[in-house]
Amino acid sequence: MQARADVIAGVGLKDKPRKSRWPARMDLAQSVTGLLLGLFMWGHMFFVSSILLGKDAMWTVTKMFEGYFLFGRPYPVLVSFVVAAVIALFVLHALLALRKFPANYRQYRAFSAHRRLIRHGDTTLWWVQFMTGFALFFLASPHLFQMLVHPGLIGPFESADRVWSGGWWPLYLVLLFAVELHGGIGLYRLAVKWGWLQGADADASRRRLAVAKWTLTAFFLVLGLATLAAYMKIGYEHRDRAGERYVPARVQPAPVGGGGQ
Amino acid sequence: MANGTHRKLRLHVMRYNPRVPGDAPRLQTYELEEADGMTLFIALTEIREKQDPSLQFDFVCRAGICGSCAMVIDGRPGLACRTLTKNLGEEITLAPLPFFELIGDLSVNTGKWMRAMSERLEAWVHMRAGELDLTRIEERMDPALAERIYELDRCIECGCCVAACGTARMREDFVGAVGLNKIARFRLDPRDARTDADYYEVVGDDAGVFGCMSLLACHDVCPKNLPLATQIAFVRRKMAREGLG
């Protein structure tokens, strides 16, 4: 006796046009760009916060990026390259993120009503991510543009003057919160989305991840606020001589090239 | 709970029959006295028997295994039959599952959606070609594997995961955790002859696994505690690899 087994996999699939591979690539690209941006932001925060260790420390970090210690003289254009790369990531990431944005007001309403009703942590976090992502669009762009075109104007006085005398500090303040929230949530989401760091008990791992995420966010916010305060203080004290470049005492005699007076 | 000290419950039930012209959604309040061990099944049945014979809702097994009675209980999707009123406040709000076609009041057509989802994902074991001889000893399977398959097979298609899903709220063609879990289940099953390329055909897009925004409300509301978070991540990894290859 026999039973028919006439439902067989893949029949006809070979002849059918296969489904596009782009959704997979775009999903990966979104994660990769997010991850790189996220990691970059952490690094960025550490470099910027070198100001807390003193102006010289910050100057050293800046010059290091300009290749000063490698070539003996600074090449701010190197910074421009990095900025350009970040902009590329940023734009790509933002474009990819657009796929996930509510496509119209109806969807926006539906999601936001849903979020309010269900009162669910990770759902709310996505909303925060969406909002902050949207904000980053406007907040990060001027900053990135600035860095792209004036890569040489990074330094203890230069940056501090921009923050204080240039009046950028409110933007940085909001940007700080937006980036840290967005990046922190984003990295947490990356982990659950791809199943990273998921131990034997996945629920416990997720709880640990959430704790780690909030800890990191808190850490970077504190660090960021302190850093911003430091620049504001320096900028305030330096307000009368705004525009003056910083030259550390130990390199005073050396000629200062590049950037122009 | 001591005798005689029963609470007075107020159930605010979303009423709307889309088939009655001119009917509009409204909350209707029913009062009743709580009893020991009262579930929402008992409460709603009593309301229909004693107060309002027109109230529509679905109960079948009343034992938490068939998935018929999913509804939104105080904002969260859950199975009404196994929700004890003593775990809720005195004011209880009940609404039908969103997203699914509304039949009336608390009754929604999850069955229709699930069938369409199953057809779309071809959610059945695709046997290898050839004759199946039923007189022969069955094929062997590792006991642990059988248990892992059952673990995912426990889905009752109640619709809570889809109702809780923020992605589905914006993408009506999203397959939901229920669908992705099924793919994970069949992929695990050596009796299913499909390959990742075949699975990619059904979930390799933004209506499938790449649409998922990992909000994980599905995982958090699943009445069967299915490991949805890990399974969706798993399917995503496999499909991403397939997409790169």
Next chain:
Amino acid sequence: MKIVYTDVLVIGGGLAGLRVAIGAKRRGHDVVILSLVPAKRSHSKAAQGGMQASLGNVIKGQGDNEDVHFEDTVRGSDWGADQEVVRMFVNTAPKAVRELAAWGVPWSRVRPGDREVIINGQKVTITEREEAAGLIAQRDFGGTKKWRTCYVSDGTGHAMITAVGDQAIADRIPVHERTEAIALIHDAGRCYGAIVRDLVTGELRAYVAKATAICSGGAGRLYRVTTNAVICEGIPTAIALETGIAALGNMEAIQFHPTGIFPAGILVTEGCRGDGGLLKDADGHRFMPDYEPEKKELASRDVVSRRMEEHIAKGKGVKSRFGEHLWLDITLLGEKHIRNNLREVYEICHYFLGVDPVREWIPVRPAQHYTMGGVRTDHTGESPTLKGLFAAGEAACWDMHGFNRLGGNSVAETVVAGMIVGEFIADFCDRAENAVNIPTRLVQEILAAEQAKLDALVGGRGTEDAAALKVRMQEIMTAKVGIFRDGPVLEQAVAELEQLLVRSRNIGLRCKGGGANPELATAYRVQKMLKLALCVAYGAYTRTESRGAHFRQDFPRRNDAEWLRRTLATWKSGSDTLPTLAYEPLDVARMELPPGWRGYGAKDYIDHPATAARAAEVEAVRRRMAGADRFAVQQALMPFAHLLPARLRGRNERIDERF
């Protein structure tokens, strides 16, 4: 008015209905399934414990085969079963399990090596064989000599209906969900389909088919306390009765399950006892060995349920606000076993009782569980009186359960009957003479008549409350037609039910709206359910003996001399208040296993005059053929293979029995 035409109309999307439909569809016939609910939510889903099939893979099942399964089933039925049908069943059950395995059911599998089990309250180490590694495992269930119950953790029915439902989708079989058959279309002794109400819109449609199969499950909701789902109301069984032509068999044979959780009636599986759980009384005493020293907690269900009620009657029950109950103690199985193998039980206790079964005892009391009776069919699943009407599963009286079905034999019956009856339905549809030739006019008349009945309910000036009538009926059934039955009480029950039936003809609705109108559904259903209730009560009253689950205190003995007969109930006229009962004798002279003692329960019975002669004959054949292979002996005693569809006749391979 809408008419839907199809080859096969299957009423019911449970395991039986789905499997029948797949069978007919794969033979090339168009099939439509009707179901009150999405198919996978049918009550088959609730089966936790398992499915019997004599695979004999586990060590405690070694030596199991069709013969042992056959004997267990016939004994379990208290000789009420049709033995030929039992043979067809036991021969097909292993094939059914194996087919389901290929369709994706994740059966629990054998792990070779030592493992600890609880047998009879003791920890015992058993060693599974290396040859059995990875084959389908079996567990112990009540009333069986060998461990035979195949299972999927404790979600067997769930896993089965998921796999079978998926195959039905793969085969593109349409399931018309949320529809209800409320009358059969028949003319001149031939059934042509059903009148169906759409439960969403309230609209009536006619479904016209060559073959109509009733696969609508049990009618547990005739009772107040039942393990059955709220949709198990037996309406299709009732509409078969209402034809006046089709007969219902053995409706008085109702099974009570020992362990319904108290007071909700939700079932905790027999697997609890099979795996070693114990029943205890108010004093914490394990009482079953006092009554059944041999099988103890694992005697057949009717016996255990009765002993429990007997023990409660002796004052040993635990008193509570809602009445008395006993305890089920599974704490000795250990947390790991309970959380893994009995997870569903764990969840039920947790969610519905707030009890942790790892540490606490579970309050239980017997509850209505299974309807052995149903639409009487022959071995092909067709009604002998109404041509073109088939039945399978719990709704049918195919009659493999007689007066008591064994745990695990029911889901097995659904798929086995589905495989067999599906083939016979396909054969039926293949025959040219069975083409549909009912005039459309007639269909429309029948449809209009049903519509008129509903309109009368909605628009009428009746005064009776449908929900109240239903509750009253359920209370009467639980109180008076329960585990212990007694002539005068039954007489009273019949009289009261008759009154309710009369009153049900005067129902008035509070909710006059069209559309779904759940109150209207309650109204027409209660009218039909009362007829079924009367078949049960009246059949129980008339059967003056005790057999299987039917226990009469005033006639405590099984009486083969007078009652080795199947009750057949018909409902001759719409104005009747009682069914017409007739009896179909079981032929002792053809039985492979002549009536005797079951091996548990009372030893006291009255023999049929032909029993001794047949027993001697069987004995002689066995002696003459000593040494011959078991198939030859069986063939000599009661040939059955010719009754099976050709493709299901083969022998079943086992690790200890290869061909």
